[in-house]
Amino acid sequence: MPAVVKFxxxxxxxxxxxxxxxxxxxxxxxxxxxxxxxGTKLVTEDYRLRDGETLELISAISGG
Amino acid sequence: xxxxxxxxxxxxxxRAHRLALCEEHFVERFLEVVERAIRRYSLMRRSSRVLVAVxxxxxxxxxxxxxxxLGYRADGLYIDLGIRRQDYSRIxxxxxxxxxxxxxxxxxxxxxxxxxxxxxxxxxxxxxxxxSVCGIVKRHVMNRxxxxxxxxxxxxxxxxxxxASVLLSNLLRWNTELAARQAPxxxxxxxxxxxxxxxxxxxxxxxxxxxxLVRGIDYVSELECPFSAGATSIALKEALNRIEEHSxxxxxxxxxxxxxxxxxxxxxxPAKRECRSCxxxxxxxLCSFCRLLLKSRLRGEKRDN
Numbered sequence: 001m002p003a004v005v006k007f008x009x010x011x012x013x014x015x016x017x018x019x020x021x022x023x024x025x026x027x028x029x030x031x032x033x034x035x036x037x038x039g040t041k042l043v044t045e046d047y048r049l050r051d052g053e054t055l056e057l058i059s060a061i062s063g064g
Numbered sequence: 065x066x067x068x069x070x071x072x073x074x075x076x077x078x079r080a081h082r083l084a085l086c087e088e089h090f091v092e093r094f095l096e097v098v099e100r101a102i103r104r105y106s107l108m109r110r111s112s113r114v115l116v117a118v119x120x121x122x123x124x125x126x127x128x129x130x131x132x133x134l135g136y137r138a139d140g141l142y143i144d145l146g147i148r149r150q151d152y153s154r155i156x157x158x159x160x161x162x163x164x165x166x167x168x169x170x171x172x173x174x175x176x177x178x179x180x181x182x183x184x185x186x187x188x189x190x191x192x193x194x195x196s197v198c199g200i201v202k203r204h205v206m207n208r209x210x211x212x213x214x215x216x217x218x219x220x221x222x223x224x225x226x227x228a229s230v231l232l233s234n235l236l237r238w239n240t241e242l243a244a245r246q247a248p249x250x251x252x253x254x255x256x257x258x259x260x261x262x263x264x265x266x267x268x269x270x271x272x273x274x275x276x277l278v279r280g281i282d283y284v285s286e287l288e289c290p291f292s293a294g295a296t297s298i299a300l301k302e303a304l305n306r307i308e309e310h311s312x313x314x315x316x317x318x319x320x321x322x323x324x325x326x327x328x329x330x331x332x333x334p335a336k337r338e339c340r341s342c343x344x345x346x347x348x349x350l351c352s353f354c355r356l357l358l359k360s361r362l363r364g365e366k367r368d369n
Binding site for chain 1 (some may be wrong): 084121
Protein backbone atom coordinates (compact mmCIF):
# COMPACT_ATOMS: atom_id res chain seq x y z
CA MET A 1 0.00 0.00 0.00
CA PRO A 2 1.48 3.39 -0.92
CA ALA A 3 1.83 6.40 1.39
CA VAL A 4 -0.14 9.58 0.73
CA VAL A 5 1.26 13.12 0.60
CA LYS A 6 -0.99 16.17 1.10
CA PHE A 7 0.07 19.71 0.28
CA UNK A 8 -2.06 22.80 -0.39
CA UNK A 9 -5.21 20.83 -1.17
CA UNK A 10 -3.41 18.43 -3.52
CA UNK A 11 -2.83 14.75 -2.88
CA UNK A 12 -0.27 12.36 -4.35
CA UNK A 13 0.82 8.82 -3.68
CA UNK A 14 4.41 7.70 -3.09
CA UNK A 15 5.93 4.31 -2.40
CA UNK A 16 6.25 3.20 1.20
CA UNK A 17 9.86 3.66 2.32
CA UNK A 18 10.21 7.04 0.59
CA UNK A 19 11.98 9.62 2.76
CA UNK A 20 10.39 13.00 3.46
CA UNK A 21 13.42 14.75 1.91
CA UNK A 22 12.87 12.77 -1.32
CA UNK A 23 9.21 13.87 -1.38
CA UNK A 24 10.32 17.50 -0.94
CA UNK A 25 12.87 17.17 -3.76
CA UNK A 26 10.27 15.56 -5.99
CA UNK A 27 7.88 18.46 -5.35
CA UNK A 28 10.57 21.13 -5.70
CA UNK A 29 10.07 22.32 -2.12
CA UNK A 30 12.73 23.68 0.21
CA UNK A 31 12.94 21.98 3.60
CA UNK A 32 13.28 25.48 5.06
CA UNK A 33 9.81 26.41 3.84
CA UNK A 34 7.71 23.45 4.97
CA UNK A 35 6.96 21.41 8.07
CA UNK A 36 6.28 17.67 7.75
CA UNK A 37 3.60 16.01 9.87
CA UNK A 38 2.53 12.35 9.99
CA GLY A 39 -0.70 11.95 11.95
CA THR A 40 -0.26 14.28 14.92
CA LYS A 41 3.56 14.03 15.03
CA LEU A 42 6.01 16.39 13.39
CA VAL A 43 8.82 14.52 11.65
CA THR A 44 12.26 15.44 10.31
CA GLU A 45 13.33 15.08 6.68
CA ASP A 46 15.01 11.68 7.17
CA TYR A 47 11.69 10.06 8.18
CA ARG A 48 10.70 7.11 5.96
CA LEU A 49 7.00 6.86 5.17
CA ARG A 50 5.30 3.60 6.01
CA ASP A 51 2.48 1.74 4.25
CA GLY A 52 -0.77 3.68 4.41
CA GLU A 53 0.68 6.68 6.26
CA THR A 54 -0.32 10.20 5.30
CA LEU A 55 2.35 12.89 5.18
CA GLU A 56 0.99 16.42 5.52
CA LEU A 57 3.26 19.22 4.35
CA ILE A 58 2.52 22.52 6.05
CA SER A 59 3.81 25.71 4.46
CA ALA A 60 5.84 27.85 6.85
CA ILE A 61 6.04 30.83 4.52
CA SER A 62 3.63 33.72 4.74
CA GLY A 63 3.96 37.09 3.19
CA GLY A 64 2.46 40.44 2.50
CA UNK B 65 16.63 11.73 13.65
CA UNK B 66 17.18 11.93 17.41
CA UNK B 67 17.15 14.97 19.72
CA UNK B 68 20.71 16.22 20.26
CA UNK B 69 19.92 16.82 23.94
CA UNK B 70 17.92 13.76 25.07
CA UNK B 71 17.93 11.24 22.15
CA UNK B 72 14.09 11.28 21.94
CA UNK B 73 12.48 11.51 18.48
CA UNK B 74 13.31 14.92 16.96
CA UNK B 75 10.57 17.16 15.54
CA UNK B 76 12.89 19.66 13.84
CA UNK B 77 16.35 19.65 12.34
CA UNK B 78 17.99 23.07 12.76
CA ARG B 79 20.69 22.70 10.13
CA ALA B 80 21.98 26.25 10.71
CA HIS B 81 22.85 25.23 14.28
CA ARG B 82 23.63 21.52 13.64
CA LEU B 83 20.94 20.71 16.15
CA ALA B 84 17.98 18.31 16.07
CA LEU B 85 15.43 18.77 18.86
CA CYS B 86 12.44 16.96 20.36
CA GLU B 87 9.25 18.90 21.23
CA GLU B 88 10.31 19.65 24.78
CA HIS B 89 13.84 20.82 23.99
CA PHE B 90 12.71 22.75 20.92
CA VAL B 91 10.25 24.81 23.03
CA GLU B 92 12.93 25.33 25.67
CA ARG B 93 15.43 26.59 23.05
CA PHE B 94 12.81 28.77 21.30
CA LEU B 95 12.13 30.62 24.55
CA GLU B 96 15.88 30.95 25.21
CA VAL B 97 16.38 32.57 21.79
CA VAL B 98 13.48 35.00 22.33
CA GLU B 99 14.98 36.00 25.69
CA ARG B 100 18.44 36.28 24.07
CA ALA B 101 17.10 38.68 21.42
CA ILE B 102 15.33 40.74 24.10
CA ARG B 103 18.58 41.10 26.09
CA ARG B 104 21.04 41.42 23.21
CA TYR B 105 19.10 44.22 21.52
CA SER B 106 17.64 45.76 24.72
CA LEU B 107 14.12 45.30 23.40
CA MET B 108 12.20 45.71 26.65
CA ARG B 109 12.42 45.49 30.41
CA ARG B 110 10.88 42.83 32.59
CA SER B 111 8.50 45.49 33.93
CA SER B 112 7.52 46.87 30.49
CA ARG B 113 3.87 46.91 29.49
CA VAL B 114 3.91 45.32 26.06
CA LEU B 115 1.30 45.59 23.32
CA VAL B 116 1.63 42.68 20.87
CA ALA B 117 0.18 43.26 17.41
CA VAL B 118 -1.65 40.01 16.60
CA UNK B 119 -3.04 39.02 13.21
CA UNK B 120 -4.26 35.51 14.04
CA UNK B 121 -1.24 34.11 12.17
CA UNK B 122 1.50 31.85 13.53
CA UNK B 123 4.18 34.49 14.16
CA UNK B 124 2.20 36.97 16.22
CA UNK B 125 0.40 34.30 18.26
CA UNK B 126 3.69 32.43 18.85
CA UNK B 127 5.23 35.71 20.01
CA UNK B 128 2.36 36.48 22.38
CA UNK B 129 2.55 32.93 23.76
CA UNK B 130 6.34 33.09 24.21
CA UNK B 131 6.32 36.50 25.92
CA UNK B 132 3.62 35.31 28.31
CA UNK B 133 5.58 32.10 29.01
CA LEU B 134 8.66 34.21 29.77
CA GLY B 135 6.66 36.27 32.26
CA TYR B 136 6.24 39.54 30.36
CA ARG B 137 3.09 41.62 30.80
CA ALA B 138 1.75 41.46 27.26
CA ASP B 139 -1.69 42.40 25.93
CA GLY B 140 -2.75 41.82 22.34
CA LEU B 141 -4.05 44.17 19.68
CA TYR B 142 -6.05 42.83 16.76
CA ILE B 143 -6.68 45.32 13.97
CA ASP B 144 -9.83 44.38 12.07
CA LEU B 145 -9.21 45.61 8.53
CA GLY B 146 -12.65 44.56 7.28
CA ILE B 147 -11.36 42.21 4.55
CA ARG B 148 -14.42 40.21 3.53
CA ARG B 149 -12.81 38.25 0.71
CA GLN B 150 -12.46 34.60 1.84
CA ASP B 151 -13.89 35.79 5.17
CA TYR B 152 -10.28 36.67 6.00
CA SER B 153 -10.80 39.27 8.73
CA ARG B 154 -13.58 37.37 10.49
CA ILE B 155 -11.60 34.11 10.61
CA UNK B 156 -8.35 35.72 11.74
CA UNK B 157 -10.15 37.79 14.38
CA UNK B 158 -11.79 34.63 15.76
CA UNK B 159 -8.39 32.91 16.02
CA UNK B 160 -6.95 35.86 17.97
CA UNK B 161 -10.00 36.08 20.24
CA UNK B 162 -10.00 32.35 20.97
CA UNK B 163 -6.27 32.39 21.75
CA UNK B 164 -6.74 35.23 24.25
CA UNK B 165 -9.82 33.65 25.82
CA UNK B 166 -8.17 30.24 26.31
CA UNK B 167 -5.18 31.82 28.08
CA UNK B 168 -7.05 34.52 29.99
CA UNK B 169 -5.15 37.30 28.19
CA UNK B 170 -6.41 40.76 27.30
CA UNK B 171 -7.05 41.38 23.62
CA UNK B 172 -7.91 44.83 22.31
CA UNK B 173 -9.85 44.77 19.05
CA UNK B 174 -9.74 47.86 16.84
CA UNK B 175 -12.13 47.92 13.87
CA UNK B 176 -10.91 50.23 11.12
CA UNK B 177 -14.37 50.21 9.52
CA UNK B 178 -16.15 51.17 12.76
CA UNK B 179 -13.61 53.85 13.65
CA UNK B 180 -13.05 55.50 10.27
CA UNK B 181 -16.03 54.33 8.21
CA UNK B 182 -13.79 52.67 5.63
CA UNK B 183 -12.55 49.10 5.32
CA UNK B 184 -9.14 48.11 4.01
CA UNK B 185 -10.47 47.32 0.49
CA UNK B 186 -11.98 50.83 0.41
CA UNK B 187 -8.81 52.43 1.74
CA UNK B 188 -6.73 50.87 -1.00
CA UNK B 189 -9.08 52.11 -3.76
CA UNK B 190 -7.01 53.09 -6.73
CA UNK B 191 -3.73 52.15 -5.10
CA UNK B 192 -1.60 49.38 -6.52
CA UNK B 193 0.61 49.13 -3.46
CA UNK B 194 -1.87 47.33 -1.23
CA UNK B 195 0.73 46.04 1.25
CA SER B 196 2.11 49.53 1.83
CA VAL B 197 -1.43 50.91 2.36
CA CYS B 198 -2.00 48.14 4.91
CA GLY B 199 1.30 49.05 6.59
CA ILE B 200 0.28 52.72 6.89
CA VAL B 201 -3.07 51.80 8.46
CA LYS B 202 -1.56 49.28 10.90
CA ARG B 203 1.25 51.61 12.00
CA HIS B 204 -1.21 54.42 12.70
CA VAL B 205 -3.59 52.22 14.68
CA MET B 206 -0.77 50.53 16.63
CA ASN B 207 0.69 53.90 17.64
CA ARG B 208 -2.70 55.22 18.66
CA UNK B 209 -3.70 52.20 20.76
CA UNK B 210 -0.24 51.96 22.37
CA UNK B 211 -0.32 55.62 23.35
CA UNK B 212 -3.92 55.64 24.58
CA UNK B 213 -3.42 52.36 26.48
CA UNK B 214 -0.25 53.51 28.24
CA UNK B 215 2.00 50.77 26.82
CA UNK B 216 5.80 51.09 26.87
CA UNK B 217 6.60 49.09 23.72
CA UNK B 218 4.89 47.67 20.68
CA UNK B 219 5.94 44.13 19.75
CA UNK B 220 5.46 42.59 16.33
CA UNK B 221 5.94 38.99 15.17
CA UNK B 222 8.57 39.74 12.50
CA UNK B 223 10.82 36.71 12.24
CA UNK B 224 14.28 36.16 10.73
CA UNK B 225 12.83 35.41 7.27
CA UNK B 226 10.82 38.66 7.35
CA UNK B 227 13.87 40.66 8.39
CA ALA B 228 16.28 38.98 5.97
CA SER B 229 13.88 39.38 3.03
CA VAL B 230 13.28 43.08 3.82
CA LEU B 231 17.04 43.58 4.07
CA LEU B 232 17.56 41.82 0.74
CA SER B 233 14.85 43.96 -0.84
CA ASN B 234 16.43 47.17 0.50
CA LEU B 235 19.88 46.16 -0.71
CA LEU B 236 18.68 45.05 -4.15
CA ARG B 237 17.30 48.56 -4.59
CA TRP B 238 20.17 50.22 -2.64
CA ASN B 239 17.55 51.85 -0.47
CA THR B 240 20.07 52.85 2.19
CA GLU B 241 17.59 55.13 3.91
CA LEU B 242 15.29 52.19 4.70
CA ALA B 243 18.23 49.89 5.51
CA ALA B 244 19.46 52.41 8.10
CA ARG B 245 16.10 52.25 9.87
CA GLN B 246 15.87 48.44 9.96
CA ALA B 247 16.54 47.13 13.47
CA PRO B 248 15.17 44.72 16.11
CA UNK B 249 14.21 47.82 18.11
CA UNK B 250 13.05 50.90 16.25
CA UNK B 251 13.29 53.83 18.61
CA UNK B 252 10.44 56.31 19.01
CA UNK B 253 11.40 59.68 17.54
CA UNK B 254 8.44 61.52 19.04
CA UNK B 255 6.81 61.46 22.49
CA UNK B 256 3.55 60.20 20.97
CA UNK B 257 5.25 57.13 19.50
CA UNK B 258 6.43 53.97 21.24
CA UNK B 259 9.48 51.87 20.39
CA UNK B 260 8.72 48.94 18.08
CA UNK B 261 10.43 45.67 18.92
CA UNK B 262 10.85 42.34 17.13
CA UNK B 263 11.67 39.59 19.66
CA UNK B 264 11.42 36.80 17.01
CA UNK B 265 14.09 38.34 14.77
CA UNK B 266 16.62 35.54 15.44
CA UNK B 267 14.13 32.72 14.72
CA UNK B 268 13.19 31.47 11.26
CA UNK B 269 9.66 31.28 9.95
CA UNK B 270 9.90 27.48 10.11
CA UNK B 271 10.82 27.71 13.79
CA UNK B 272 7.88 29.99 14.64
CA UNK B 273 5.47 27.74 12.71
CA UNK B 274 6.88 24.67 14.47
CA UNK B 275 6.55 26.42 17.85
CA UNK B 276 2.91 27.27 17.09
CA LEU B 277 2.14 23.66 16.09
CA VAL B 278 3.96 22.11 19.06
CA ARG B 279 2.26 24.49 21.50
CA GLY B 280 -1.15 23.68 20.01
CA ILE B 281 -1.80 27.24 18.87
CA ASP B 282 -4.76 27.39 16.51
CA TYR B 283 -3.59 29.93 13.92
CA VAL B 284 -4.72 30.98 10.44
CA SER B 285 -2.83 28.39 8.40
CA GLU B 286 -4.86 27.63 5.31
CA LEU B 287 -5.63 31.23 4.49
CA GLU B 288 -3.25 33.90 3.24
CA CYS B 289 -4.22 37.54 3.09
CA PRO B 290 -6.16 37.69 -0.22
CA PHE B 291 -4.19 40.81 -1.16
CA SER B 292 -0.77 39.23 -0.59
CA ALA B 293 -0.94 36.77 -3.51
CA GLY B 294 2.17 37.22 -5.62
CA ALA B 295 3.76 39.49 -3.01
CA THR B 296 7.44 40.19 -3.65
CA SER B 297 8.26 39.34 -0.03
CA ILE B 298 7.26 35.69 -0.67
CA ALA B 299 9.53 35.47 -3.75
CA LEU B 300 12.43 36.91 -1.74
CA LYS B 301 11.84 34.48 1.11
CA GLU B 302 11.80 31.55 -1.30
CA ALA B 303 15.05 32.77 -2.88
CA LEU B 304 16.69 33.04 0.55
CA ASN B 305 15.46 29.55 1.44
CA ARG B 306 17.13 28.18 -1.71
CA ILE B 307 20.41 29.69 -0.56
CA GLU B 308 19.81 28.43 3.00
CA GLU B 309 19.18 24.94 1.60
CA HIS B 310 22.65 25.03 0.05
CA SER B 311 24.42 26.91 2.87
CA UNK B 312 22.63 26.52 6.20
CA UNK B 313 22.98 29.55 8.47
CA UNK B 314 23.16 32.11 5.66
CA UNK B 315 19.95 33.94 6.66
CA UNK B 316 21.05 34.35 10.26
CA UNK B 317 24.55 35.45 9.25
CA UNK B 318 23.20 37.89 6.62
CA UNK B 319 20.92 39.57 9.19
CA UNK B 320 23.12 39.56 12.31
CA UNK B 321 26.20 40.79 10.40
CA UNK B 322 24.06 43.55 8.90
CA UNK B 323 23.08 44.61 12.43
CA UNK B 324 26.77 44.86 13.31
CA UNK B 325 27.49 47.04 10.27
CA UNK B 326 24.23 48.94 9.85
CA UNK B 327 25.75 52.22 11.03
CA UNK B 328 27.40 52.54 7.60
CA UNK B 329 23.90 53.43 6.36
CA UNK B 330 22.48 56.78 7.36
CA UNK B 331 18.97 58.13 7.47
CA UNK B 332 17.65 61.63 7.97
CA UNK B 333 15.99 62.25 11.32
CA PRO B 334 12.34 63.09 10.68
CA ALA B 335 11.24 66.57 11.67
CA LYS B 336 9.20 66.65 14.88
CA ARG B 337 5.95 67.85 13.36
CA GLU B 338 2.41 66.82 14.15
CA CYS B 339 -0.36 66.04 11.69
CA ARG B 340 -2.89 68.88 11.65
CA SER B 341 -5.75 66.38 11.38
CA CYS B 342 -4.98 63.60 13.93
CA UNK B 343 -2.17 65.19 15.95
CA UNK B 344 0.17 62.22 15.51
CA UNK B 345 3.79 62.68 14.40
CA UNK B 346 4.15 63.41 10.73
CA UNK B 347 6.80 64.29 8.17
CA UNK B 348 4.40 66.71 6.44
CA UNK B 349 1.36 68.78 7.25
CA LEU B 350 -0.84 65.68 7.05
CA CYS B 351 0.43 62.26 8.11
CA SER B 352 0.39 59.45 5.54
CA PHE B 353 -2.63 57.83 7.24
CA CYS B 354 -4.76 61.00 7.13
CA ARG B 355 -3.71 61.61 3.51
CA LEU B 356 -4.83 58.06 2.70
CA LEU B 357 -8.14 58.57 4.51
CA LEU B 358 -8.78 61.83 2.67
CA LYS B 359 -7.93 60.36 -0.75
CA SER B 360 -10.09 57.28 -0.22
CA ARG B 361 -13.06 59.38 0.92
CA LEU B 362 -12.71 61.70 -2.07
CA ARG B 363 -12.49 58.75 -4.47
CA GLY B 364 -15.55 57.20 -2.81
CA GLU B 365 -17.53 60.45 -3.21
CA LYS B 366 -16.52 60.76 -6.87
CA ARG B 367 -17.63 57.20 -7.51
CA ASP B 368 -20.99 57.77 -5.79
CA ASN B 369 -21.74 60.97 -7.76
